[in-house]
Amino acid sequence: MTTITRTPVDTDVDELDGNLVKADFPILTRPAPAGRQSLVFLDSAASSQKPRVVIDSVSDYYDRLNANIHRGVYDLSEAATDAYETARKKIAAFINAKSSRECIMVRNTTEAINLVARAWGGANLKEGDLIVFTEMEHHSNIVPWHIIAEEKGLRLGHVHLDDDGRLDLNEYAELMKQEPKLVAFTHVSNSLGTVNPAKQMVADAHAAGAVTVVDAAQSAPHLPIDVQDLDCDFLAISGHKMLGPMGCGVLYGKKALLDAMPPYMGGGSMIRKVTLEHTTWADVPAKFEAGTPSVGDTVGLGAAIDYLNELQMDRVWAHERAIVAYALEAMQEADGIKIFGPKDAQARSGVVSFALDEIHPHDVAQILNEHNVAVRAGHHCTQPLMQALGVTATTRASFYVYNTNEDVDRLVEALYDARRVFSGAPSPTTSAARSDDPCRKQWDEKSFDG
Amino acid sequence: MSIAGDSIYREIILDHYQNPRNRGTLEPNDYSYEDSNPLCGDEVRIDVRVKGDEIDDIAISGQGCAISQASASILMELVEGKTLDEIRRIGKDELLEELGIELSPARVKCALLSLKVLKAGLYGIDKANEEIDEV
Numbered sequence: 415m416t417t418i419t420r421t422p423v424d425t426d427v428d429e430l431d432g433n434l435v436k437a438d439f440p441i442l443t444r445p446a447p448a449g450r451q452s453l454v455f456l457d458s459a460a461s462s463q464k465p466r467v468v469i470d471s472v473s474d475y476y477d478r479l480n481a482n483i484h485r486g487v488y489d490l491s492e493a494a495t496d497a498y499e500t501a502r503k504k505i506a507a508f509i510n511a512k513s514s515r516e517c518i519m520v521r522n523t524t525e526a527i528n529l530v531a532r533a534w535g536g537a538n539l540k541e542g543d544l545i546v547f548t549e550m551e552h553h554s555n556i557v558p559w560h561i562i563a564e565e566k567g568l569r570l571g572h573v574h575l576d577d578d579g580r581l582d583l584n585e586y587a588e589l590m591k592q593e594p595k596l597v598a599f600t601h602v603s604n605s606l607g608t609v610n611p612a613k614q615m616v617a618d619a620h621a622a623g624a625v626t627v628v629d630a631a632q633s634a635p636h637l638p639i640d641v642q643d644l645d646c647d648f649l650a651i652s653g654h655k656m657l658g659p660m661g662c663g664v665l666y667g668k669k670a671l672l673d674a675m676p677p678y679m680g681g682g683s684m685i686r687k688v689t690l691e692h693t694t695w696a697d698v699p700a701k702f703e704a705g706t707p708s709v710g711d712t713v714g715l716g717a718a719i720d721y722l723n724e725l726q727m728d729r730v731w732a733h734e735r736a737i738v739a740y741a742l743e744a745m746q747e748a749d750g751i752k753i754f755g756p757k758d759a760q761a762r763s764g765v766v767s768f769a770l771d772e773i774h775p776h777d778v779a780q781i782l783n784e785h786n787v788a789v790r791a792g793h794h795c796t797q798p799l800m801q802a803l804g805v806t807a808t809t810r811a812s813f814y815v816y817n818t819n820e821d822v823d824r825l826v827e828a829l830y831d832a833r834r835v836f837s838g839a840p841s842p843t844t845s846a847a848r849s850d851d852p853c854r855k856q857w858d859e860k861s862f863d864g
Numbered sequence: 865m866s867i868a869g870d871s872i873y874r875e876i877i878l879d880h881y882q883n884p885r886n887r888g889t890l891e892p893n894d895y896s897y898e899d900s901n902p903l904c905g906d907e908v909r910i911d912v913r914v915k916g917d918e919i920d921d922i923a924i925s926g927q928g929c930a931i932s933q934a935s936a937s938i939l940m941e942l943v944e945g946k947t948l949d950e951i952r953r954i955g956k957d958e959l960l961e962e963l964g965i966e967l968s969p970a971r972v973k974c975a976l977l978s979l980k981v982l983k984a985g986l987y988g989i990d991k992a993n994e995e996i997d998e999v
Contacts, residue, residue, distance in 0.1 A: 773930075774904075774930060776931070776974065777873070777929050777931070780872060780931075780971065781872075781873070784871060791904075792903065792904060792905070793905060800905075806905035835873045835878070836873070836930075
């Protein structure tokens, strides 16, 4: 095991100290290049940074344990297998799965949802069936359903947003009356930070006879997850958003459902017996893990979970809510900043999407970068949501365990600079100025088709 | 207060962004083409009228970031009165030089969108991509 020690956390203290946490992250504590301010990283919703213990655990795996897993009778292969399966057990415990067999290792949330759409959807959905997803989904929880819907002739039902950026639960209830076969929704919006009432939505979907898929990419890193309490049928996680390495994610599925599903990909490791004519499948989770998995990265995810457990997820969640409350207040004080999504900090995670005057989000992000403040600008892979908001893009700051109120101050200071740079005449491309542009209309129509 | 933002948003960029040249649409036109940059959502449409083999009138519409829209406006000045042959010879370096700023690869796409749209309108998207050497 790695000998690197991590920041001790005093369990009597209710709040995390972002500065103490930050000290565990090499990329956040590197000296800034000459003439640059220190890095303020506010793009964790896209991918989090990694603490030293995670980086070292991956390195340690390749130093001491690396060999292909399963079926190796030599010590190294057994050690690698043990490291891999130990990580799986940590993941299962982290989300309170009944068994680690319910946790399938995949590359990321996208692959997890595609697996469900392809394997469960392929076997269980048929022409005319209704499937439901929401307007705030990431493309990874829309496009796989579009693909299967087109193939099979499924009907789509959509839950839209209210003015506060929350799901319209009345519309959801109405859709449930139409007895959908499958309901897919995100636990937390990656663009707005809205926290959805997942447990109630799952219960309502089950009452309607639907199977549920919860996209937990933006919740598992930030708040305690209990799949038995949620009672969801499937839940998808990306390891790289929760301090783990890129290239490993998790699909949780109830064992009975996984057992009844056909495989997703065929190949090595997922078989029981292969003849020239026929293959029978291995038991879960192996049935869904064809080929050599990302063992080193999975071990790294196990280390990330150890680290998060040490921080304690309820404190992680409290920390983020405190920062986002501070950020919302500071940003609302500044003129010209329009914040999208719930106004109430208690209803959202550490994601703040905003517009600054009429300045294009990419120009805002560019100027923030000059201040070494890293944010994301664009549609955040949520184009239907952008259409609902009436914008093509937003600027998004997202916070995590290593962020502090000082990071928020740096953000706000840089936003003031962006205003100063663009303080001349209003831009010609504001939405009001463009409303009569025939070109504009064409694009709107086109984008809705897409 | 820092002046960090000034290094990219030079006066010429902000001037063209806030006072764009040849803004609008032309109906009828001889060539019209529109495209978007999916990364940023920048959108540009260019309409062209020709007389003989020269640009008679040109108009640009769309929306996007300051880099894409300023670059489009600068392109309008660059092509004024030029023949179609001369436009063919305008490469990405020429337009980037006019912009006069250092851009990251992602923002270079913003800056070159208008040139791509103009060339695609005149002689097709494949040839335009080839000439602009997009990846």
